[in-house]
Amino acid sequence: MSRIQAGVLQLELADVDLPGLAGRLVEGFKLQSAQHTFELDFPADFPPALADQERLRQVLNNLISNAIKYAPDGGVIRIGGWLDAARQLLTVYVADQGIGIPSQEQEHLFQRFYRVDSSLRRKTQGAGLGLFLCKAIIEAHNGRIWVRSEPGKGSTFFFTLPLGAV
Ligand SMILES: Nc1ncnc2c1ncn2[C@@H]1O[C@H](COP(=O)(O)OP(=O)(O)O)[C@@H](O)[C@H]1O
Numbered sequence: 819m820s821r822i823q824a825g826v827l828q829l830e831l832a833d834v835d836l837p838g839l840a841g842r843l844v845e846g847f848k849l850q851s852a853q854h855t856f857e858l859d860f861p862a863d864f865p866p867a868l869a870d871q872e873r874l875r876q877v878l879n880n881l882i883s884n885a886i887k888y889a890p891d892g893g894v895i896r897i898g899g900w901l902d903a904a905r906q907l908l909t910v911y912v913a914d915q916g917i918g919i920p921s922q923e924q925e926h927l928f929q930r931f932y933r934v935d936s937s938l939r940r941k942t943q944g945a946g947l948g949l950f951l952c953k954a955i956i957e958a959h960n961g962r963i964w965v966r967s968e969p970g971k972g973s974t975f976f977f978t979l980p981l982g983a984v
């Protein structure tokens with residue numbers, strides 16, 4: 819955390835198979851959460867990302883953990899992505915059918931220690947660091963992270979990674 823605050827997140831870059839990484843994470847989460855259905859949605863020709871595999875594992879792990887935690891009634895959690903070949907950009911998303919996030923809260927989620935005030939928040943544990951860490955990691959890769967969400971319907975978190983341009 820202190821290294822991130824200092825803005826010196828060191829990345830160990832290699833080819834990362836994101837569909838494979840997501841698939842392995844999902845196998846673990848399936849054992850933890852029987853209420854949720856996990857779906858992977860990557861095209862067969864999704865290319866490897868030049869990225870830090872352990873850091874991207876943390877990002878996906880945080881996003882999937884949130885999807886589970888903030889969809890207490892279960893539902894589908896879909897993890898997918900696509901290549902924008904013209905812009906040489908990978909986009910990855912994690913979508914849930916959970917409680918959603920009011921629009922006025924959405925811009926704050928990625929701040930350190932920020933948690934949306936809700937009855938579920940008071941029941942669930944968290945330090946409000948997960949999305950802050952995700953943003954630091956994605957931005958260290960020269961990517962972007964954002965959310966689209968509707969209260970009561972669910973949330974989709976997206977991040978981009980430039981293809982080999984870190
Ligand atoms: N998938 C999601 N659905 C609804 N709210 C979410 C989701 N992911 C994150 N949030 C909201 O954003 C806040 C910040 O998330 P995060 O940084 O991971 O902290 P934590 O999970 O420790 O509370 C959460 O407290 C929650 O209010």
Ligand SMILES: [Mg+2]
Pocket residue numbers: 880883884944947948949
């Ligand atoms: Mg979290």
